[in-house]
Amino acid sequence: MHAIDDIDYGTPRKVSDTMVTLQVDGSAVTVPAGSSILYAAQAAGRRIPKLCATDSLEAFGSCRLCLVEIQGRRGYPASCTTPVEEGMRVRTQTPRLADLRRGIMELYISDHPLDCLTCPANGHCELQDMAGAVGLREVRYGYDGANHLEVPKDESNPYFTFDPSKCIVCSRCVRACAEVQGTFALTIDGRGFASKVSPGQRESFMDSECVSCGACVQACPTATLMENSVYQMGQPDRAVVTTCAYCGVGCSFKAEVKGDQVVRMVPNKDGHANHGHSCVKGRFAFGYTTHPDRILKPMLRKSIDEPWKEVSWNDAIGYVAGEFKRIQAGHGSDSIGAITSSRCTNEETFLVQKLVRAAFGNNNVDTCARVCHSPTGYGLKTTLGTSAGTQAFDSVEKAGVIVVIGASPTDGHPVFASRMKRRLREGAKLIVVDPRAIDLVRTPPGIEAACHLQLQPGTNVALINSLAHVVVTEGLANEAFALERCEPADYQKWKAFVSQQTYAPEQVEQVTGVPAAQIRQAARLYATGGNAAIYYGLGVTEHSQGSTMVIGMANLAMVTGNLGREGVGVNPLRGQNNVQGACDMGSFPHELSGYRHISDAGVRGLFEKEWNVTLNPEPGLRIPNMFDAALDGSFKAIYIQGEDFAQSDPNTQHVESALRAMECVVVQDLFLNETAKFAHVFLPGSTFLEKDGTFTNAERRIQRVRKVMPPMAGLADWEITMAIANAMGYSMHYDHPSEIMDEIARLTPTLRGVSFEKLDRLGSIQWPCNDNAPEGTPTMHVGQFVRGKGKFTMTEYVATEERTSRKYPLILTTGRILSQYNVGAQTRRTGNVAWHQEDVLEIHAHDAEQRGIADDAKVSVASRAGNVVLTARISDRIQPGVVYTTFHHPVSGTNVITTDNSDWATNCPEYKVTAVEVSPVARHSEWQRQHRDFTARQQALLKERETIEA
Amino acid sequence: MNTLYIPQDSGALSLGAEGVARAVQSEARKRGEELRLVRTGSRGLYWLEPLLEVATPSGRVAYGPVSASDVPSLFEAGVLRGGSHALCLGPIEELPYLKQQERMTLARVGITDPTSLEDYAAHGGFRGLRNALGLSGEQIIKEVMDSGLRGRGGAAFPTGIKWKTADATPSPQKYIVCNADEGDSGTFSDRMIMEGDPFVLIEGMVIAGLAIGATQGYIYLRSEYPHAYRVLNLAIEKAQSAGYLGGDVLGSGKSFHLEVRRGAGSYICGEETALLESLEGKRGVIRYRPPLPAVSGLFGQPTIINNVITLASVPLIFDRGAAFYKNYGTGRSRGTLPFQLAGNVKRGGLVEKAFGLTLSELLYDFGGGSFTGRPIRAVQIGGPLGAYLPEALFDTPLDYEALSGVQAMLGHGGIVAFDDTVDMASMARFAMEFCALESCGKCTPCRIGSTRGVEVIDKILRNRNRKGNLHLLRDLCDIMVSGSLCGLGGLIPNPVLSALKHFPKDFGIEETEELH
Amino acid sequence: MPIESGEAIARIAKALKHKPGALLPILQEIQEQLGHIPSEAVPIVASELNLTRAEVHGVVSFYHDFRSEPPGRHVIRICQAESCQAMGSAVLTAFAKTHLGIDFHETTADAAFSLEPVYCLGNCACSPAMAVGKEVYGRMTPQRFQEVLQEVAGKSE
Amino acid sequence: MDVQRLVKMANDIASFFEAEPDTSKGARGAADHLKNFWDPRMRRQLLSYLDEQGGAGLKSIVLEALRQHRLEIAGQQPPDR
Structure with a gap:
């Protein structure tokens, strides 16, 4: 069912340069050519009854309720499938039409239960509405004829129920699955009166190809497909527009609420990133926000071997401030630091780095982007001049060739993947560069990558150089673009560099394992x-070589002129909701907001004046440096907002030692996560539903997060940070996050024009937004690059030190899957566990056979860093020699085996290449057993906590 | 050497033609007689099938209906020289049933060997194509327009306009699709062409391809016609080897490829948009229009989709000229139509005539009245979606306009006769049942309405609130007519309402009863 | 489903998948060779054509011709359409059902015959008509029905 | 901090700038990188490693960077950009 406050135009809005004016019931209406009569009528405020039409789907013409009369035409054309014509005269309401519509409704209701009062859609049901609209008063057929009233419900999906007895066979679900989501998991089974909606081969939703995106549920006009939460709670009464807190796509949602309870999340049709679509996480997996595991009182303990003690907010904040000051007094001002979170709002992130720079007096602030997209920042800034993706998501609709490198959009960015799939089905060509056969390599129906360059993990740079080699040596370069838009000297040097024989596909084949012919084919396709x-x-x-690879991709885009307009570009798919924003906000130790180096006295001056402090001009410690410094004894306390690096960061045992070495670990989070098990202070954080603010998605789009309910623990995250600052003696005062954004705008040229007021007005803004671009910038680098001239930069391939050996002959690479999110702290506390109860190790049949490993067997995965035990899954998605797993479950300890290697420029960890050996075992690894015991102990300490009265 | 002709048409085969052919061969061997046995299509005189013809100096002499057991006596009587026998019908061309016809589209059916290119050429085949090859696409389309040819599948849409629309839509790939999903009960002329003269269809499709620059054609053939499938494939193979199809049609440098695809048991796939869906490998559900198939048809490309008879009429137009063709017929119904006489008639078969003869001429002059000898009470014209007409209307001339004047339609030219034992209420019920069975399920009036239609008629027949239910039935028919997405739901009320109108007694309605 | 059937299905799909709109020809060939389209065929065909199982299932379930269970050795189809009704197909049908002891869409216990309705065989001038396998029979009577059955049963032995 | 980790990190940086045929430019790049991204205590530790242990294990380009741009890396002089 669509959102409670949406207007449905019946058919999609069409874009055309030609406008058409027609008369609808005597009123003139002007709409773009190609619009349907139904659209025109709805736009004119005329409500034509309809059931199979909805504006998220192309017209279908099956319900026949939207029939109209057109002057000069015979019969009663369906207004949804009839395009407008200039001068057309349409009547939408006549006695004759009323008779026909009533007759059709009479047919519908003759095969529909009469249980409106107990139906979950009661009050928000299109069938009910239409019966009312057409004035249906009786069903002369009676109710004793053939019907579908006895067809049983399918309750297999954890989030929604399929009740075929209520189905009117409008095919909206089937079409939504195809047109919106692009999965085609639904069909109509049979034909005629026996037609019924069928997931897969007449099976349950869970057994079918359904990915539970919920598009069908949203499309359903009745209670046939209905959220279980509506079954349980009834209809919501208001809607709050907000932004999803899962991945970097940044879907806009309407949180539909009853009191302060969220009944359901409905993707916002006006959302500029998602256009009304969502995935299983954003739409359904919000139950963690009220999960009983949430900790709602601040807690303290002197040592991690002691039970927790609940304290008041005042005491907790006072304790933190006291400890931080004590440690700084004893070990120097550089001995403490903080981590901002890509999960939190821009405003919260900004405050944490302000806390560090202004109140701590150092630059020891970093963000979790360190471990994911810091190379993006470095690479794109070096070559193009700014640390962000170049395009809007909509741009993909203009792409002729789509290159997906080291990403699995259908898992990580499903809503954007649906857009991408639609474009591919329209005929765009696909190149996939990935060691693993991600879904997109071959996705039914009809998507097949033109090239899948299945390279050895760790050889990206060799491959990208080889693609450039082919472009340059085969004369496919866009010389005019490169010479005009880029630094010519660097271009010439770079050309000579990539033209070296070392990077000829025939040579690179030896390194990457990708056949030379495929490299050449891909390069030609990309360039032409x-x-x-x-x-x-x-x-x-x-x-x-993460940063090197980002530079390499930018080089390739520059040399082919694929920058600066729609349909092209270099685009990071950001993992977390606010990776882009966290980076923009100055979360890195060397940069202030807007990517300005801390050493720049002019920039510092602005902040010093606004903040009334003197700033340290030298960069601070990055996350891995903090761990090293902690082990070294020079870093003693940390304030961690919403991150769980004990699970997410590499070489877990190293991270754990570092945490144990610190004197005051302050974790601000929703749950007692892996990191919090090592904490001395726990400050209960707030979810995205509990506060105001903004997130910035992967396309630089700033969108509002709006408070749906008050913070369950009493304070929003920004209020906690503010309290710590004040307690430490640095005064901060904001009444509302909008004031923080105002400060950000004052201090950041690229965000100068951003305000909550403008966001409310425009819906969203893509930065840069300032006097030059008052409504934002969808496409970057139009006309010229942000840095002026693009900078070709040489990218020598240097093999990683992580090599296979006789002892560790396989390469482990990691990733994630659709239903789970990152460390799983949220998704594991939702119905999403139905899809992924544990992390499994994907292994090729050949490697499994050699090691005597059966499908579903327990296997040890050992690296130079450690070993864990996982369940093996034999898979042909990976090539022999490579194994793959995810890191969603703490017990898996995937990061126990990942190593300390990292990107040369940013220290982003080398998660994707770990030499391992896999062997069959009977029980969990030593680390896993210790982890289990440690977790049990920490849970007990939590349980034994001294509580205070509410 | 003597030449004998025995049809291989599936109608003839259904009556034992294969056995007759075998008996003839073995009898000839036994008697040491040399003969050439040619397997032809059917003349369409089905009450005489299996029909055996022998070439004599004075033309072909026919014997029929022949059974295998008659063969020895036929030989005894000198069948090879046209000797007299109880089954001898004399010179075939002199039989009034044939003589009174105007065989144009089906001129060769029953005469030639369907898969012999030589035979086809010897009987005027490929002359149209050769002429068309000398014309531009525009000229070809103009010729078709000038001929007045209208679609013979039922909708009677002017063929030239359809071709022109497809021609005017630019696209690198266009298609010609032949609708050979002849599903109407009482029709078999498409089958007779495909089994009896497949080259004429192929030729027509090549000309259509030349007209709009389409290089690929498909014949969508219903799966119930396995013999036609075999013959068509054989004919395509031969046409291909001889250069009438393929990459370089008769050295013109133009290409046209042709493939037969079978349906899978779905009446609705005779509707052109459902047919296209089916041809694309999908569920055969109706597409809404616009866009027209001529603009966006098969695989979204401009597509001409015409019925078998329509396309098979094209070569003649290019052989003899548009004026020649247009000369036949009446009003806006130009040319000839192969009428098909079926059901309860004495002499069922194919009657190709110019538009305009009356129903009673067909039923009695050609058909000889009912098979059972009882009075003909009702006739259904135009297949399962056609109206039932009572005897009072048998003088209606058979053309598109005159029939629509009596709320009937000519459809594909099938005529099914019923004698006075028919129960017209059960025929009305059957119409709804058929619609329920064949509905694609997309639009509501057809999907639910057809099932409710059966139920309502049942209630009427069981005399449950008859008056109310009669009213409801009319309302339902009204909604189906005005609301359905395609002709199945939109036309199925024709048989229902015409039965109700002309045969109210069968519904238990007394003549005095108020109907509305 | 026996392994050989799976292999045969994959072979058929591979051989025909290059055709535009290949799904129907593939399904027809599978039914031709296996007598029916087992549900296990759906994922195999789907995978070869890069379609979803739902799409293939939707198509299989749409067409009357496709059957998911194996038929008897001979499939008898008796025309139920108007022309044959006008010539007594109801009597013929009733006789056939009694004679075989089965209803439409059923198969005799000895798996010799399946009985199906059909709506027009294009043999309307020789009504009532029926088909056994691909062979059509016209002007059917109960008497002739028995003869035809004997004939085909004899042929198959 | 574990100086061997710093050595490895510095060498990783060096590997990138080794692509530059003009080694002085390469050293400049490496030096800038250290200056821009490393906490001063790490930079100072690396310099003392150079002074006290001769910088064993450091790639030549790192050594050149440390020697040529010592004051900047030590944080005693702003970079000459």
């Missing part, structure tokens, strides 16, 4: 297939 757009993920950045 029209607009070519690169989308990439952590398979690019999380390498020892």
Whole structure:
């Protein structure tokens, strides 16, 4: 069912340069050519009854309720499928039409239960509305004829129920699955009166190809497909527009609420990133926000072996401030630091880095982007001049060639993946660069990558150089673009560099394992297939040469002229909701907001004046440096807002030692996560539903987060940070996050024009937004690059030090899956566990056979850093020699085995390449057993906590 | 050497033609007689099938209906020289049933060997194509327009306009699709062409391809016609080898490829948009229009989709000229139509005539009245979606306009006769049942309405609130007519309402009863 | 489903998948060779054509011809359409059902015959008509029905 | 901090700038990188490693960077950009 406050125009809005004026019931209406009569009528405020039409789907013409009369035409054309014509005269309401519509409704209701009062859609049901609209008063057929009233419900999906007895066979679900989501998991089974909606081969939703995106539920006009939460709670009464807090797509949602309870999340049709679509996480997996595991009182303990003690907010904040000051007094002002979170709002992130720089008096602030997209920042800034993706998501609709490198959009960025799939089905060509056969390599129906360059993990740079080699040596370069838009000397040097024989595909084949012919084919396609757009993920950045690879992709885009307009570009797919924003806000130790180096006295001056402090001009410690410094004894306390690096960061045992070495670990989070088990202070954080603010998605789009309910623990995250600052003696005062954004805008040229007021007005803004671009900038680098001339930069391939050996002959690479999110702290506390109860190790049949490993067997995965035990899954998605797993479950300890290697420029960890050996075992690894015991102990300490009265 | 002709048409085969052919061969061997046995299509005189013809100096002499057991006596009587026998019908061309016809589209059916290119050429085949090859696409389309040819599948849409629309839509790939999903009960002329003269269809499709620059054609054939499938494939193979199809049609440098695809048991796939869906490998559900298939048809490309008879009429137009063709017929119904006489008639078969003869001429002059000898009570014209007409209307001339004047339609030219034992209420019920069975399920009036239609008629027949239910039935028919997405739901009320109108007694309605 | 059937299905799909709109020809060939389209065929065909199982299932379930269970050795289809009704197909049908002891869409216990309705065989001038396999029979009577059955049963032995 | 980790990190940086044929430019790049991204205590530790242990294990380009741009890296002089 669509959102409670949406207007449904019946058919999609069409874009055309030609406008058409027609008469609808005597009123003139002007709409774009190609619009349907139904659209025109709805736009004119005329309500034509309809059931199969909805504006998220192309017209279908099946319900026949929207029939109209057109002067000069015979019969009663359906207004949804009839395009407008100039001068057309349409009547939408006549006695004759009323008779026909009533007759059709009579047919519908003759095969529909009469249980409106107990139906979950009661009060928000299109069938009910239409019966009312057409004035249905009786069903003369009676109710004793053939019907579908006895067809049983399918309750297999954790989030919604399929009740076929209520189905009117409008096919909106089937079409939504195809047109909106692009999965085609639904069909109509049979034909005629026996037609019924069927997931897969007449099976349950869970057994079918359904990915539970919920598009069908949203499309359903009745209670046939209905959220279980509506079954349980009834209809919501108001809607709050907000932004999803899962991935970097940044879907806009209407949180539909009853009191302060969220009944359901409905993707916002006006959302500029998602256009009314969502995935299983954003739409359904919000139950964690009220999960009983949430900790709602601040807690303290002197040592991690003691039970927790609940304290008041005042005491907790006072304790933190006291400890931080004590430690700084004893060990120097550089001995403490903080981590901002890509999960939190821009405003909260900004405050944490302000806390560090202004109140701590150092630059020891970093963000979790360190471990995901820091190379993006470095690489794109070096070559193009700014640390962000170049395009809007909409741009993909203009792409002729789509290159996906080291990403699996259908898992990580499903809503954007649906857009991408639609474009691919329209005929765009696809190049996939990935060691693993991600879904997109071959997705039914009809998507097949033109090239899948299945390279050895760790050889990205060799491959990208080879693609450039082919472009340059085969004369496919866009010389005019390169010479005009880029630094010519650097271009010439770079050309000579990539032209070296070392990077000829025939040589690179030896390194990457990708056949030379495929490299050449891909390069030619990229260079000559029209607009070519690169989308990439952590398979690019999380390498020892992550930054180099980002530079390499920018080089390739520059040399082919694929920058500065729609349909092209170099686009990071950001993992977390606010990775872009956290980076923009100055979360890195070397940068202030807007990517300005801390050493720049002019920039510092602005902040010093606004903040009334003197800032340290030297960069601070990055996350891995903090761990090293902690072990070294020079870093003693940390304030961690919403991150769980004990699970997410590499080489877990190293991280754990560092945490144990600190004197005051302050964790601000929702749950007692892995890191919090090592904490001395726990400050209960707030979810995205509990506060106001903004997130910035992967396309630089700033969108509002709006408070749906008050913070369950009493304070929003920004209020906690503010309290710590004040307690430490640095005065901060904001009444509302909008004031923080105002300060950000004052201090940041690229965000100068951003305010909550403008966001409310425009819906969203893509930065840069300032006097030059008052409504934002969808496409970057139009006309010229942000840095002026583009800078070609040489990218020598240097093999990682992580090599296979006789002892560790396989390469482990990691990623994630659709239903789970990152460390899983949220998704594991939702119905999403139905899809993914544990992390499994994907292994090729050949490697499994050699090691005597059966499908579903327990296997040890051992690296130079450690070993864990996982369940093996034999898979042909990976090639022999490579194994793959996810890191959503703490017990898996995937990061126990990942190493300390990192990107040369940013220290982003090399998660994607770990040499391992896999062998069958019977029980969990030593680390896992210790972890289990430690977790049990920490849970007990939590349980034993001294509580205070509410 | 003597030449004998026995049809391989599936109608003839259904009556034992294969056995007759075998008996003839074995009898000839036994008697040491040399003969050439040609397997032809059917003349369409089905009450005489299996029909055996022998070439004599004075033309072909026919015997029929022949059974295998008659063969020895036929030989005894000198069948090879046209000897007299109880089954001898004399010179075939002199039979009034044939003589009174105007065989144009089906001129060769029953005469030639369907898969012999030589035979086809010897009987005027490929002359139209050769002429068309000398014309531009525009000229070809103009010729078709000038001929007045209208679609013979039922909708009677002017063929030239359809071609022109497809021609005017630019696209690198266009298609010609032949609708050979002849599903109407009482029709078999498409089958007779495909089994009896497949080259004429192929030729027509090539000309259509030349007209709009389409290089690929498909014949969508219903799966119930396995013999036609075999013959068409054989004919395509031969046409291909001889250069009438393929990459370089008769050295013109133009290409046209042709493939037969079978349906899978779905009446609705005779509707052109459902047919296209089916041809694309999908569920055969109706597409809404616009866009027209001529603009966006098969795989979204401009597509001409015409019925078998329509396309098979094209070569003649290019052989003899548009004026020649247009000369036949009446009003806006130009040319000839192969009428098909079926059901309860004495002499069922194919009657190709110019538009304009009356129903009673067909039923009695050609058909000889009912098979059972009882009075003909009702006739359904135009297949399962056509109206039932009572005897009072048998003088209606058979053309598109005259029939629509009596709320009937000519459709594909099928005529099914019923004698006075028919129960017209059960025929009305059957119409709804058929619609329910064949509904694609997309639009509501057809999907639910057809099932409710059966139920309402049942209630009427069981005399449950008859008056109310009669009213409801009319309302339902009204909604189906005005609201359905395609002709199945939109036309199925024709048989229902015409039965109700002309045969109210069968519904238990007394003549004095108020109907509305 | 036996492994050989799976292999045969994959072979058929591979051989025909290059055709535009290949799904129907593939399904027809599978039914031709296996007598029916087992549900296990759906994922195989879907995977070869890069379609979803739902799409293939939707198509299989749409067409009357496709059957998911194996038929008897001979499939008898008796025309139920108007022309044959006018010539007594109801009597013929009733006789056939009694004679075979089965209803439409059923198969005799000895798996010899399946009985199906059909709506027009294009043999309307020789009504009532029926088909056994691909062979059509016209002017059917109960008497002739028995003869035809004997004939085909004899042929198959 | 573990100086061997710093050595490895510095060498990783060096590997990138080794692509530059003009080694002085390469050293400049490496030096800038250290200056821009490393906390001063790490930079100072690396310099003392150079002074006290001769910088064993450091790639030549790092050594050149440390020697040529010592004051900047030590944080005693602003970079000459």
